[in-house]
Amino acid sequence: MCSPQDFGMSAGGVRMVTRSRISGLRARPRGGREEAAPLRKGEASAEEEKSHHPVKRQRKAQSLNVAYEASDGEKGEGTKQLKAPSWEPQDWRQQLANIRTMRSGKDAPVDQLGVEHCYDPSAPPEVRRYQVLLSLMLSSQTKDQVTAGAMQRLRARGLTVDSILQTDDSTLGTLIYPVGFWRSKVKYIKQTSAILKQRYGGDIPASVAELLTLPGVGPKMAHLAMAVAWGTVSGIAVDTHVHRISNRLKWTKKVTKSPEETRIALEEWLPRDLWSEINGLLVGFGQQTCLPVHPRCQACLNQALCPAAQGL
Numbered sequence: 001m002c003s004p005q006d007f008g009m010s011a012g013g014v015r016m017v018t019r020s021r022i023s024g025l026r027a028r029p030r031g032g033r034e035e036a037a038p039l040r041k042g043e044a045s046a047e048e049e050k051s052h053h054p055v056k057r058q059r060k061a062q063s064l065n066v067a068y069e070a071s072d073g074e075k076g077e078g079t080k081q082l083k084a085p086s087w088e089p090q091d092w093r094q095q096l097a098n099i100r101t102m103r104s105g106k107d108a109p110v111d112q113l114g115v116e117h118c119y120d121p122s123a124p125p126e127v128r129r130y131q132v133l134l135s136l137m138l139s140s141q142t143k144d145q146v147t148a149g150a151m152q153r154l155r156a157r158g159l160t161v162d163s164i165l166q167t168d169d170s171t172l173g174t175l176i177y178p179v180g181f182w183r184s185k186v187k188y189i190k191q192t193s194a195i196l197k198q199r200y201g202g203d204i205p206a207s208v209a210e211l212l213t214l215p216g217v218g219p220k221m222a223h224l225a226m227a228v229a230w231g232t233v234s235g236i237a238v239d240t241h242v243h244r245i246s247n248r249l250k251w252t253k254k255v256t257k258s259p260e261e262t263r264i265a266l267e268e269w270l271p272r273d274l275w276s277e278i279n280g281l282l283v284g285f286g287q288q289t290c291l292p293v294h295p296r297c298q299a300c301l302n303q304a305l306c307p308a309a310q311g312l
């Protein structure tokens with residue numbers, strides 16, 4: 001289940017330039033641009049070879065640039081400093097380990113019915129990516145079971161950009177009902193599908209910035225679409241569960257008032273190699289244990305470490 005804001009998911013090695021990837025539905029290079037491969041140990045840079053004046057190896061530690069998913073729409077977000085955060089929550093490693101233990105059964109609704117399970121795996125890659133985006137749009141303010149049911153009905157008719165554009169609003173409403181805000185979603189899905197057909201050849205855009213221009217697509221959806229559809233970690237996908245639990249565990253330096261505020265606060269300290277894991281982990285934890293109302297603190301391995309446990 002997602003929040004209303006959804007409308008608007010280690011280093012430690014010696015390589016200095018990393019690129020985060022998780023398995024996705026990518027079938028072609030994005031933008032068709034060649035990217036410079038990171039230098040390997042012992043290789044000279046083009047500038048060094050050209051000038052015949054090798055750059056002196058610096059003994060002093062330098063800040064490391066981590067190249068990550070920067071596409072046309074994300075220029076300026078393309079590098080982040082890989083350095084120790086100035087602040088991190090007390091006990092977060094143990095709290096995270098406890099949540100992993102509690103989630104080891106992988107038996108929460110999100111594990112069976114989340115976005116990774118809603119698209120047709122036999123469809124062409126661009127259709128799968130469209131289905132991923134559509135299931136994310138449907139999932140806002142909607143239980144996973146209801147989203148999965150709506151996706152099943154849509155897929156039974158052949159779910160593509162064209163099939164949606166050929167479906168009248170009333171039929172589309174009947175197919176997706178009872179997802180939350182289904183009337184608005186009919187409108188957003190139609191508008192977004194028309195844009196995808198006109199501007200992206202029926203595929204979905206491959207940057208957060210472009211995804212956010214689509215009607216009914218918010219930050220959480222955009223980051224999850226990047227992860228699931230394109231296999232790219234672009235940010236932490238924060239929904240209402242991640243937002244609530246982060247505040248209960250005091251994983252944000254200050255109390256945050258929206259999922260987007262929480263995303264920014266978490267990305268300031270949480271190691272990047274954990275970003276893709278956090279959404280699924282905390283959503284399932286929020287569905288089964290750290291419930292919105294009456295969380296099951298007695299059954300929670302974090303009870304002794306949780307700042308919120310006493311007051312709930």
Ligand code: SF4
Pocket residue numbers: 248249289290291295296297298300301302303306307308309312
């Ligand atoms: S102790 Fe309670 S509030 Fe704290 S994380 Fe566990 S279930 Fe949530």
